[in-house]
Amino acid sequence: MKVRNLIGERFKERPSDCVIDSHMFMIKGGYIKNVANGIYSLFPPTKRILKKIENIIREEMDRIDGQEVLFPVVLPGSLWEESGRYESVGEELLRFTDRNDSKMVLGMTHEEAAVHLVREYAQSYAKYPFMIYQIQTKFRDEARPRAGLIRVREFTMKDAYSFHTSQEDLEEYYARCYEAYNRIYARCGIPEVVAVASDSGMMGGSVSHEYMLLTPAGEDSIAICGECDYKANMEAAESIIVNNADIQMGDLEEIDTPNASTIEEVVNFVNLPITNMCKAVVYQKNRDDKYVIVFLRGDLEVNEAKLTKVIGEKVHAAVITEQSGIVAGFIGPIGLPTDVEVIFDSSLKGIEYLVTGANKVDKHVKGFNIKRDCGDVDYKDITKIIDGGICPKCGKNSITISRGIEVGNIFQLGTKYTKSMNMQYLDANGESQYPIMGCYGIGVGRTAASICEVHHDEYGPIWPITIAPWEVQICCIRADDEETKKFSDSLYEQLLSEHIEVLYDDRDMRAGAMFADADLLGVPLRVVISPRNMKENLVEISSRDKKISLKVNKDDVVNEIKRLIKQLYDEINQAVK
Known part of the structure; x- marks a missing residue:
C-alpha cells in the first residue's frame, strides 16, 4: 500500500472533543x-x-x-422473552417492531x-461438552458513549x-478459556492485562472474571492487593471493615x-468522628418505585x-416526596415508614455509639446503638472497598485502587438460560437434565483502542507488530531524486x-511532515531512504518505539528487515505462556 493512495487524512x-489519548490519536x-x-x-488501518x-x-x-458460528444481528423478541430478559434488561437493549x-x-x-442454535442438536449427553463462538457486530444503546472505541453503541x-x-x-473448561485469554492479550502485545473477580450483572451466574488493562484512562476501578494475588472489580470486591x-x-x-x-455538617455540629456517623442513602426499585434505605x-x-x-x-436514586414519609437529610432507622425496605451495611458492626437522623426536620439522634435500639439485624456487604482497606484473601491492609479498561470477560452462567429456554438432554440414565453454560467475551475494537491507550508517545500510537496495520513503512525522502526513488x-x-x-x-513532501504522518500510523519498523544515505550506500532503519536505530548497507537491507521483524515477533511471543 502506498500512503498517497491510503484513504483517510492525518x-x-x-480534536477538541477527545477526552483520552487513544481517541485523539x-x-x-x-x-x-x-x-x-x-x-x-x-x-x-483500523480494519487491518x-x-x-x-x-x-x-x-x-x-x-x-x-x-x-455466526448469529444474526437482529433477533426476534420472543427469544429474549423466553429467557426473561426482554423485560428485565433496561434501555440499553434496542427494541423495535x-x-x-x-x-x-x-x-x-x-x-x-x-x-x-443447539438445543435440538444437543439432546444427548454424548454430544457434550462443546463450545461455539462468533465474531459479530453488536449494538448496545449505551447512555453515555465516550472515549472513541472504548465505549460505543x-x-x-x-x-x-x-x-x-x-x-x-x-470449571475445567473455564480454566482453559482463562488461560486462552491470557495468551490472546499477550499475543496482542498487552501481557499486562490482569484477570479480576467481577460481578456477573445482567449475564447471571455465580463466578465471573473481567480482563482489565490497567491505565489511568480506565473507567473501572480495580481493587488490587500488594501482598497477595487478590484482584477484583470494585463492584465485586468484598469490603471488610473492622471497627473499634x-x-x-x-x-x-x-x-x-x-x-x-x-x-460533613453533622460531624462539625456534634464534634464526633465521621466513623461514628450512621449515613442513610435512599434508592427506589425500578420495578415498583418502592423505597430502599441503606444505612452505612x-x-x-x-x-x-x-x-x-x-x-x-x-x-435508581430516589426521588423523595412529601407523601413518602421520609425526611431528606435527617433519615434514621427509628421511626421510618413501615413500607420502606431497610438494609444495614456490615460497616456498622461493632460501633457502640452512632449519630443518625431522627426522621424529623433539623433533628438528629446521638447514642444510637443498633442492637439495643433495633434488635438483631442481618448485616449485608453493600459498601465499596477503600484504598488501604483489608484484603479479603490475605487479611492485610494492603488494598490499592487502580483504574482499568475492561477488554474481556468470562462467566460461569450455570443453567440460567438453558432452564428458562427449556434446553434439555438425556443423561446416561435416560433422565432429563439442563446443560450448564459458560460465556466468554472480548471486545475487538475496544481491545485495539486500549492497546493504543497504553502504547503511544506524544506523537502517536506505537502498535505491537502482531496487530500493527503494517510491519514496515518505507519513507522515501526526496522522491524527485532518481537514485533514491529507484531504490525505494x-x-x-x-x-x-x-x-x-x-x-x-513516496510523496513529494518535507521529511518532517512525512515522519509526523508515520508517527501517527505507528508502524513498528521505519526504513528511511534519502539522497545523502544513498551516496554512502546506506539505509536507515528504526523502530517506532525508538529502541532500534541503525544504518545498514543497502544490499543487506532486506535481510536486516526480516531479522528485525522476527526479533519483534519473538519479543512479544516470549510473554505468551
Missing part, C-alpha cells in the same frame, strides 16, 4: 470517523488492526476446541441465540458459549441540628452493584515479494 491539531491519525453518537466508520486481533482470537479459540408488528431486538449479547465482539453436563466439566468501640454505648438523645443535613458508616459509599444483588433487582521502489517490490506487510510513502 492532521496536526488535537485514532481521530487525528485517520483511523475512525464518527457517524453518530457512539457509532464509527473504520478507515483501512482489527482483522489481526480477530485472527489471534480465532486461533486461540480453535486451540481450545471452539467452533466458529418490524412491518408485521413482530417484536425484534438488536443483539447486544447472544446467549439466547446460542441456546436456540455499535461494536465488534467475540462471544463464545460452552455447554457442559457437570459443574466440574464447566472507641466511644462506649450511651443514652439515646434527640438533639437539634439546624441546617445540618449532610454528613459515614465515610463510606454504597456499591450499587452489590445492592442490586442483595435485593434481586435494579434500583525496488525495496518496496522486494518486501512485497517476501510477503512482508509494507506501507510505502
